[in-house]
Amino acid sequence: MFKKLMIANRGEIALRVIRTCREMGIKTVAVYSTADKDSLHVKFADEAVCIGKPASSDSYLNIPHIMAAAEITNADSIHPGYGFLAENAKFAEICGEHNIKFIGPTPGQIRSMGDKMTAKETMIKAGVPVVPGGESLLSSIGEAKSLAKDVGYPIILKATAGGGGKGMRVVWEESEMDKAYDTAKAEAGASFKNDGIYMEKFVEEPRHIEIQVAGDRYGTVCHLSERDCSIQRRHQKLVEESPSPFMTVELRQKMGEAARKAASAIGYESVGTVEFLVDKHRDFFFMEMNTRIQVEHCVTEEVTNFDLIKEQIKIAAGEAISGQDYEPQGHAIECRINAEDPYSDFRPSPGRITTLHQPGGHGIRVDSHVYAGYTIPPYYDSMIGKIIAVARTREEAINTMSRALSEYVIEGVKTTIPFHQQLMRNEAFQSGNFNTKFLESFKMA
Amino acid sequence: MDFKQIQELIKMINKSNIGEVSIEEKGFKLTIKQKEEAVQHVFSTPPPQYPVQLPPAPAPAGSASASANEKSKSAQDVATDNMVTIKSPMIGTFYRSPTPGKPSFIEVGDEITEGKVVCIIEAMKLFNEIESEIKGRVVKILAEDATPVEYDQPLFLVDPS
Numbered sequence: 001m002f003k004k005l006m007i008a009n010r011g012e013i014a015l016r017v018i019r020t021c022r023e024m025g026i027k028t029v030a031v032y033s034t035a036d037k038d039s040l041h042v043k044f045a046d047e048a049v050c051i052g053k054p055a056s057s058d059s060y061l062n063i064p065h066i067m068a069a070a071e072i073t074n075a076d077s078i079h080p081g082y083g084f085l086a087e088n089a090k091f092a093e094i095c096g097e098h099n100i101k102f103i104g105p106t107p108g109q110i111r112s113m114g115d116k117m118t119a120k121e122t123m124i125k126a127g128v129p130v131v132p133g134g135e136s137l138l139s140s141i142g143e144a145k146s147l148a149k150d151v152g153y154p155i156i157l158k159a160t161a162g163g164g165g166k167g168m169r170v171v172w173e174e175s176e177m178d179k180a181y182d183t184a185k186a187e188a189g190a191s192f193k194n195d196g197i198y199m200e201k202f203v204e205e206p207r208h209i210e211i212q213v214a215g216d217r218y219g220t221v222c223h224l225s226e227r228d229c230s231i232q233r234r235h236q237k238l239v240e241e242s243p244s245p246f247m248t249v250e251l252r253q254k255m256g257e258a259a260r261k262a263a264s265a266i267g268y269e270s271v272g273t274v275e276f277l278v279d280k281h282r283d284f285f286f287m288e289m290n291t292r293i294q295v296e297h298c299v300t301e302e303v304t305n306f307d308l309i310k311e312q313i314k315i316a317a318g319e320a321i322s323g324q325d326y327e328p329q330g331h332a333i334e335c336r337i338n339a340e341d342p343y344s345d346f347r348p349s350p351g352r353i354t355t356l357h358q359p360g361g362h363g364i365r366v367d368s369h370v371y372a373g374y375t376i377p378p379y380y381d382s383m384i385g386k387i388i389a390v391a392r393t394r395e396e397a398i399n400t401m402s403r404a405l406s407e408y409v410i411e412g413v414k415t416t417i418p419f420h421q422q423l424m425r426n427e428a429f430q431s432g433n434f435n436t437k438f439l440e441s442f443k444m445a
Numbered sequence: 446m447d448f449k450q451i452q453e454l455i456k457m458i459n460k461s462n463i464g465e466v467s468i469e470e471k472g473f474k475l476t477i478k479q480k481e482e483a484v485q486h487v488f489s490t491p492p493p494q495y496p497v498q499l500p501p502a503p504a505p506a507g508s509a510s511a512s513a514n515e516k517s518k519s520a521q522d523v524a525t526d527n528m529v530t531i532k533s534p535m536i537g538t539f540y541r542s543p544t545p546g547k548p549s550f551i552e553v554g555d556e557i558t559e560g561k562v563v564c565i566i567e568a569m570k571l572f573n574e575i576e577s578e579i580k581g582r583v584v585k586i587l588a589e590d591a592t593p594v595e596y597d598q599p600l601f602l603v604d605p606s
Contacts, residue, residue: 034596049595049596050595050596050597050598051536051595051596053596059596064568064569067568068535068568068569069536069595071537071568072536072537072568072593072595073593098569
């Protein structure tokens with residue numbers, strides 16, 4: 001087992017990893033930018049090293065600085081968290097070259113799923129259903145138009161190197177294609193330094209349902225069932241839950257099997273998530289695979305009673321998994337609390353938290369790195385915590401979440417707590433009848 | 446104990462974490478107390494429930510030593526007012542001389558100019574010469590030779606006047 005693990009991340013996930021390491025008897029090293037000097041993960045870790053100026057490129061994305069910090073602290077492993085370098089194959093490679101175990105899959109596996117077009121090809125070969133569309137990057141508007149005629153409008157243009165909703169454009173008819181093509185390419189180039197775009201059938205009003213998977217280095221793969229992440233704003237998830245209110249035993253079995261095939265196809269080694277789009281007929285299509293631990297992993301933890309970070313570390317240390325699949329017991333819902341003003345179009349609201357009171361009680365888990373007196377730096381994402389409600393039924397989980405949200409006091413900055421409170425009372429949400437377009441028509445009262 | 450041995454002993458204690466040393470020989474007694482400021486840490490202070498890593502500097506025994514400590518403390522305070530600190534621009538191991546055994550790049554009292562190499566920071570087998578961005582007189586060395594340093598860690602105190 002590892003003796004000293006360095007967390008190449010910040011915020012709540014850094015704290016999350018440190019907590020598991022403490023339980024496993026692994027010493028921890030935190031790295032931090034000068035803006036994160038007072039961060040909780042720095043205080044909780046056994047050791048901490050300042051690695052640069054606030055900007056991510058100077059600190060959390062700065063590979064030489066991170067490797068130097070690992071060297072001077074003699075860390076034998078690095079956990080990349082999510083975001084930042086978590087899916088950077090080059091970083092995973094460099095860790096290997098320095099004999100430091102990267103807690104995640106191999107560089108090759110990261111690469112094969114990181115490029116969306118390659119991932120799609122791999123899935124087609126593995127017999128995993130994919131969204132119908134083009135087999136290669138688009139080389140001209142003419143090609144785009146003729147392919148769209150075959151696939152059938154509406155179509156979506158997507159960046160091959162993309163994520164986070166950037167470089168995506170939905171096209172409803174041919175007259176919109178010229179503008180959509182040019183802007184999608186431009187945005188992709190600006191966001192990812194790679195303007196390659198491809199086309200897919202636009203699955204209308206889909207649900208976003210993903211399957212948690214795990215694989216060890218001996219070829220065993222399993223799944224831990226689904227999370228429904230359809231509540232999204234501009235392709236950013238806000239609420240996740242397990243089981244999905246749209247799920248049936250048969251669908252779970254089919255999707256679980258498909259996710260297993262996807263992970264096996266690349267010999268996946270670590271924990272990861274296979275994302276699918278599910279249409280109203282319960283036909284599902286592979287969207288992408290995330291070769292890292294995800295923000296919403298807690299939802300699965302609460303309904304399967306597993307510490308996924310611990311499993312991830314054990315797999316990296318060479319332990320074998322049983323291969324058993326897991327179904328959710330009970331119901332869990334997670335609300336992401338962001339420092340944003342839901343009444344002003346979710347504008348970011350960094351600043352100093354003057355009062356903080358976190359909810360508690362039966363069925364409530366809070367994963368958060370903020371505290372009263374903490375100043376939220378403006379340089380990083382706006383998520384300040386996750387609150388997860390667990391209960392026997394979905395109705396009870398919503399009830400517990402509502403109760404907990406009413407106790408959650410954060411003053412000094414604006415947060416999305418009011419949004420979540422209104423969402424929990426929303427009839428469509430309560431009925432379980434929603435898809436990824438739901439939030440587009442949701443208005444704050 | 447001759448004077449040279451006492452000098453060596455003081456140098457050794459200054460570099461160490463030892464708070465106080467007392468030596469008694471026939472007809473001779475020597476007490477050396479570490480100054481109150483802590484030895485530089487690379488890493489941030491541990492969380493409250495863990496014991497503090499350094500033994501605290503012992504409280505001054507009598508009024509004489511009390512005023513002596515206060516004097517050295519206030520001299521320190523005055524000294525840092527107009528000073529500029531050269532901070533580490535990177536993470537690695539701090540070396541005061543180009544190779545072990547060779548003289549240090551700079552010593553206390555030296556006059557330095559912009560561009561003068563003040564130390565080496567080694568990371569991943571690469572030795573980086575760190576150049577001063579300021580002009581002035583070296584007042585204090587703030588980091589220990591051959592120890593790890595982090596980004597922005599204070600290395601040298603310089604009087605720019």
